[in-house]
Amino acid sequence: MTVPDLAGSHIRLRVMREDDAAALVRAASDGELWNLAVTVVPSDKTVAAYMKPALDGFRADTVIPYVIENIGIGEVIGSTRFWKLDRVNRTVEIGHTWIAASYQRTVVNTEMKLLMLTYAFETLNCVRVQFQTDELNAKSRAAIARLGAKEEGILRNERIMPDGRIRNTVMFSILDSEWPDVKSKLAARLAG
16 A cells, blocks of 8 residues: 655654664653553564554554654654554544654644644545543643544543553544534644
8 A cells, every 4th residue: 555655844754664663762762751651652672562563554454654753854753643444434543643752742743633634534535533542641632632623432441551550541533524623723723
């Protein structure tokens, strides 16, 4: 499957490759993000296991994994992916997103989500894009809500985290009918 890079003014989303492991670990070391209990971020010990389902899913046409590159310096600063890609029902989930600590609360997340949502709704022709996050991850919940996604509820005991904690997951979505308003607000935030 051929998937284009998604590029904005500040970042480029490039499809993940086998040789991105070291760059992902370098980006995650900015803040030692692998120590976060509310998400899974690769370390040098876990990067192969982190990348395998992303790359296998890409080959199966159910995942589009990206590395996030800072255009100005040409370095990887994080990762995200489309997953649970369902072309029949025209739905997808954006997830597995993390950004190096020094780029959090900058234009990076807004531009990345604008690029991804535009691709999902206007190229993949999705009718629904969903997001999920750990109930305890207040930063992620706030960031998803700022996008304009609607909180739909909590899936109780949805998964077991690497440290053994049983996680409750908060579900959010944006529908195709909501996309024009969400798009204009994201574009205005980027322009401001």
